[in-house]
Amino acid sequence: MKSKLLSLLCITAGLLAAGASSARAAEPRVITITTSDAMKFDVTAITAAPGEELKVVLVNPGSMPKLAMGHNWVLLKAGTDVTAFSNAAVSAGAAADYLPADFKASIIASTKLIGGGEKTEVTFKAPAEKGDYVFLCTFPPHAMIGMKGTLTVK
Template sequence: MKLNGRKWLAGVALASALALAACGGGSGGTGGGGEGGASSVNVSTAGEALQFAPANLTAKPGDVKITFKNGSSAQKHNWVLVKGGDDVAAKVDEEGVAAGDAKGYLPDDKANILANTKLVDGGATDSVTAKLDAGTY
């Protein structure tokens, strides 16, 4: 799987694309076998730059544990995996910003959200596991 990072808007982190290798791809150096055979990948904010680091993540299809570390010292952030392209990610972002902090910057309609971490303080970490088929998200 390949995760392409997306710029953050108004303190909300969105992952815009996730590609799982149809043949079971490798970990690409950012993840590997995790608990119970799940792939494990790590992503964080690049300090205050409002970007993900690394920009690309790779894992095998199936259960994927994504660990997100908020590298910001000033803002809360979360990490959201959406199904669809940049247009879907932008809509989820816009609706999440409108929902605000009280709702974790997540929209009421979560139909396009495959996985998300909690909203975490600067320096904090949260993990989420999602069962993902081969493909692009």
């Protein structure tokens, strides 16, 4: 009886230790990006290590509804034709949150579209390959006005 209890305690301790260590390993680095009604991100440059786990928290402190002044955060794969992507986003329209289905393979990570007073987040791994990756808001024509930035993996 005593040994059975002891082994049970050992198993429990082992599970707790495993749980604690995996939680620590899975903790992504949080990057908070605030949008504005002036169609800008307050963070336009992010640096990450290859494969680093990141959590982008997008905050929209504006007062306008999603349909009038929505914002999202979309990270594109290297080599994506950003102009073609933006045009496709316009065609995709509000019903698709301005995320073009044809370009799904070009998207590394994306948040949903949010209106004023909303907040959203996305957790993803930075690309393994070093280089510059464009991120943008796909609500037209925000990216064209400058609502974009660069994730540099190095």
